[in-house]
Amino acid sequence: MAREDRYNVKATEQKWQTAWDQARCFEVTEDTSRPKYYVLEMFPYPSGRIHMGHVRNYTLGDVVARFKRAQGFNVLHPMGWDAFGLPAENAAIERGAHPGTWTYQNIDAMRAQFKPMGLSIDWSREIATCAPDYYRHEQKMFLDFLKTGLAYRKESWVNWDPVDNTVLANEQVIDGRGWRTGALVERRKLSQWFLKITAYADDLLEAIKGLERWPEKVRTMQTNWIGRSEGARVTWDLVGRDGSIEVFTTRPDTLFGASFLALSPHHPLTAELAAGNAALTEFIADCDRLGTSEEAIETAEKKGFDTGLTVRHPFNPDWTVPVYVANFVLMDYGTGAVFGCPAHDQRDMDFARKYGLPVKAVVAPKGEDTAAFVATLEASETAYSDDGIAINSDFLNGLSQTEAKSAAIRKIESLEKGHGTIQYRLRDWGVSRQRYWGCPIPVIHCDDCGVVPVPEQDLPVQLPEDVTFDKPGNPLERHPTWKHTTCPCCGKAARRETDTFDTFFESSWYFARFCAPKNPDVAFDRTAVDYWLPVDQYIGGVEHAVLHLLYSRFFTRALKECGYLDVKEPFDGLFTQGMICHETYQTADGKWLDPSEIEKTDSGLWIRTADQSPVTVGRSIKMSKSKKNVVDPDRIFDAYGADAARLFMLSDSPPERDLDWTDSGIEGAWRFINRLWRMAGEIQASAAAVPTDSSPAGKLVRMAHKTIAAITEDLEKLRFNTAVARIRELANAVGGLEQTDDAARSAYRFGIETLVRISAPMMPHLAEELWSELGGATLLTDTPWPTYDPALLVEDTVTLAVQVKGKLRGTIEVAKTASDAEIEAAALGLETVQAQIGGQPVRKIIIVPGKIVNVVV
RNA sequence: GCCCGCUUGGCGGAAUCGGUAGACGCAGCGGACUUAAAAUCCGCUUUUCGCAAGAGAGUGCCGGUUCGAGUCCGGCAGCGGGCACCA
Numbered sequence: 001m002a003r004e005d006r007y008n009v010k011a012t013e014q015k016w017q018t019a020w021d022q023a024r025c026f027e028v029t030e031d032t033s034r035p036k037y038y039v040l041e042m043f044p045y046p047s048g049r050i051h052m053g054h055v056r057n058y059t060l061g062d063v064v065a066r067f068k069r070a071q072g073f074n075v076l077h078p079m080g081w082d083a084f085g086l087p088a089e090n091a092a093i094e095r096g097a098h099p100g101t102w103t104y105q106n107i108d109a110m111r112a113q114f115k116p117m118g119l120s121i122d123w124s125r126e127i128a129t130c131a132p133d134y135y136r137h138e139q140k141m142f143l144d145f146l147k148t149g150l151a152y153r154k155e156s157w158v159n160w161d162p163v164d165n166t167v168l169a170n171e172q173v174i175d176g177r178g179w180r181t182g183a184l185v186e187r188r189k190l191s192q193w194f195l196k197i198t199a200y201a202d203d204l205l206e207a208i209k210g211l212e213r214w215p216e217k218v219r220t221m222q223t224n225w226i227g228r229s230e231g232a233r234v235t236w237d238l239v240g241r242d243g244s245i246e247v248f249t250t251r252p253d254t255l256f257g258a259s260f261l262a263l264s265p266h267h268p269l270t271a272e273l274a275a276g277n278a279a280l281t282e283f284i285a286d287c288d289r290l291g292t293s294e295e296a297i298e299t300a301e302k303k304g305f306d307t308g309l310t311v312r313h314p315f316n317p318d319w320t321v322p323v324y325v326a327n328f329v330l331m332d333y334g335t336g337a338v339f340g341c342p343a344h345d346q347r348d349m350d351f352a353r354k355y356g357l358p359v360k361a362v363v364a365p366k367g368e369d370t371a372a373f374v375a376t377l378e379a380s381e382t383a384y385s386d387d388g389i390a391i392n393s394d395f396l397n398g399l400s401q402t403e404a405k406s407a408a409i410r411k412i413e414s415l416e417k418g419h420g421t422i423q424y425r426l427r428d429w430g431v432s433r434q435r436y437w438g439c440p441i442p443v444i445h446c447d448d449c450g451v452v453p454v455p456e457q458d459l460p461v462q463l464p465e466d467v468t469f470d471k472p473g474n475p476l477e478r479h480p481t482w483k484h485t486t487c488p489c490c491g492k493a494a495r496r497e498t499d500t501f502d503t504f505f506e507s508s509w510y511f512a513r514f515c516a517p518k519n520p521d522v523a524f525d526r527t528a529v530d531y532w533l534p535v536d537q538y539i540g541g542v543e544h545a546v547l548h549l550l551y552s553r554f555f556t557r558a559l560k561e562c563g564y565l566d567v568k569e570p571f572d573g574l575f576t577q578g579m580i581c582h583e584t585y586q587t588a589d590g591k592w593l594d595p596s597e598i599e600k601t602d603s604g605l606w607i608r609t610a611d612q613s614p615v616t617v618g619r620s621i622k623m624s625k626s627k628k629n630v631v632d633p634d635r636i637f638d639a640y641g642a643d644a645a646r647l648f649m650l651s652d653s654p655p656e657r658d659l660d661w662t663d664s665g666i667e668g669a670w671r672f673i674n675r676l677w678r679m680a681g682e683i684q685a686s687a688a689a690v691p692t693d694s695s696p697a698g699k700l701v702r703m704a705h706k707t708i709a710a711i712t713e714d715l716e717k718l719r720f721n722t723a724v725a726r727i728r729e730l731a732n733a734v735g736g737l738e739q740t741d742d743a744a745r746s747a748y749r750f751g752i753e754t755l756v757r758i759s760a761p762m763m764p765h766l767a768e769e770l771w772s773e774l775g776g777a778t779l780l781t782d783t784p785w786p787t788y789d790p791a792l793l794v795e796d797t798v799t800l801a802v803q804v805k806g807k808l809r810g811t812i813e814v815a816k817t818a819s820d821a822e823i824e825a826a827a828l829g830l831e832t833v834q835a836q837i838g839g840q841p842v843r844k845i846i847i848v849p850g851k852i853v854n855v856v857v
Numbered sequence: 858g859c860c861c862g863c864u865u866g867g868c869g870g871a872a873u874c875g876g877u878a879g880a881c882g883c884a885g886c887g888g889a890c891u892u893a894a895a896a897u898c899c900g901c902u903u904u905u906c907g908c909a910a911g912a913g914a915g916u917g918c919c920g921g922u923u924c925g926a927g928u929c930c931g932g933c934a935g936c937g938g939g940c941a942c943c944a
Contacts, residue, residue: 844924
């Protein structure tokens, strides 16, 4: 078939996508004769349109999948939809669309956008989490969690909009007000379901050490999130009334430096004291107004309220300290009360200076003049929080910090004033949501029998279709019939739970469902799950570094305990990609402009096309609709094809870093694809063997072998940007080879063939097209990854850099086998070297084999 | 405030084991082809001095270790990310 003048990207990409589909290349089954490899990108929320972040995410995953496939792995690469969630309900409220209809339309639209990317996905495994076939298994899991005590019910706070009478998500609360009503949000207590993730706190923490193929950053974030700290709970008896205050501390060694106790504004004792105390009530309200955001609290002044109460020191009943309510003490952590030791904690120091409380040094650095140190510290504004030796601390005196901690704990325990303990920052996972578009929680509330699980044979509890969103609140709550049912225990009239699960529930096990997504009987087909899990390479945004990934790790453990699976960790390798950024454009009065609204003048200035007004070009930031700096993937696929978009996503920026979208960048990718296509058209027939000698043709062949070796390693380590650079380098070399004789013609062909094969994971359509032109017997997609000849990687000669006084003065080319004496002679023979030495005595010559010669004078 | 990361030409980045800094690309400049343009191909492109040969400087800043530092160590600054004041 005659070649066209230009690469017909649309027809070609379409042709090969159809070919892969028809050959069912990417549909896989368990095959124990081959090693498996499970590649997974975080599944998308079906918002309706794909964005460049998706393109990057799925391109990265697809390169890994195709590469591993070529290497002979049985590759599972599935796709699904994280289909429950708030946006569907918002669409229902705003546009009257049913959340289900809206979601499935979006799924269809997005699938249609993904298809032209040419992803090597097994679409036969597609799942949507909003399908009853999917969530029925989730309901069963919940019932098992109930049985094993991993799910329980307790009261907890929610954001309540008093105008809409509805619960608000955090993102629906803006500056303390409901996003729709603008009403001041209230805190309300509701009875909600929790999963006992804290039961695994220690295991989740310990196992982080084993996650060797996870980014260090994510491991650190999870470690900090779990937040294990060792310390003690200490009881302080109230003076003049019954009761006591329990505090948690990590520094029991500084108990003798205590000068006050501080209670959280939400501590039960605070509430008790506030009753009938207008000033304290106002103080608490003041603290609440601060909000919980980091910035607000950080910039806020540390404030306290003297309750007038005092407590007895646990080590000395005659010593009393005052009790404050303080705005910086959290009720959610520890006991909601702390003791302040100003000398050794900066925040306590600030507090003590503000309220005129004593500062007593009880730790001094080793080897310093203690008396002078104490005098300075006690007059200072700066706390000493480093390690040291206990002083002014009775029985602790002279002990190191570690010794003093355990001695203090032993004493507390013998006095029965508390005990040593380990405190985690991690809290149990609240899974109840007062929403329609989520998985119904399968329990029934009976006036006589209490909370009763839905019997397994009655699963799934399906969402009713006939719901309306014309009124605020949860449609399940006000549905005329849905919630009315009978109690499975006593048969009397009872009510269904109208809360649904947090959508992190669905995403905590979807990766395992992909192993056998169509099995109607069980969530996980054990044979399939045992074969495919864990996920070998998981790829997604770093925004999920803590919650989604930690919940999935927890679920894996909980499901193992309930007999569903037998893997320790869900994701063996994790890769977190960077964001896609783009320049921003603004008018003089600050209005954001879409890239399509502007143009460049001949003088190089940007103007708005509509009125020729000047445009300010802002720095590149994450693409977002509000800044109008988005680029539509459809438009790019249409103009340049999938391969160019994919190549651009992989070029230049390392995948973990942010990527700047530039028009010239995608143009460059497009040019390269056409160049490869043209170069392949220049192949000339030759019967000669592929040369490996020292001729230019032979050198090219050697370079091709080196490129295969290097790119294999690059792809193995997900260094796609350098992989692309190597492909371009080889292309430059092939393009520079004159096909003057048969050996050269064979070398040229070998170069093209190599380029085609190593490009396949990144530019699969072009590669497949050129492979078929080259006469490939099978689809390139089914062709093994190229191998290289290690012998051809070795050169006879080596170029050494020659330095004098540590600076480069020239290079020498010597035989690989050259002796040190020969190398020295060659180096000293360089004119520039002699000029630099200039008659000075040569003290030493350092020779690093294969690298460098350094002449020291 | 705490924790983590980053800082290399006009720009994105490479150098990942302490050994030739700037691979590869983008932008720019010059040339070839063309009636012309586009496309394509070739060349130059860290910077200063110099006609050149060459010499000097140079990986955020200051200092250190080393024959040799973008890379290791100490200090500082800037930018970005995480955070629930974590006691």
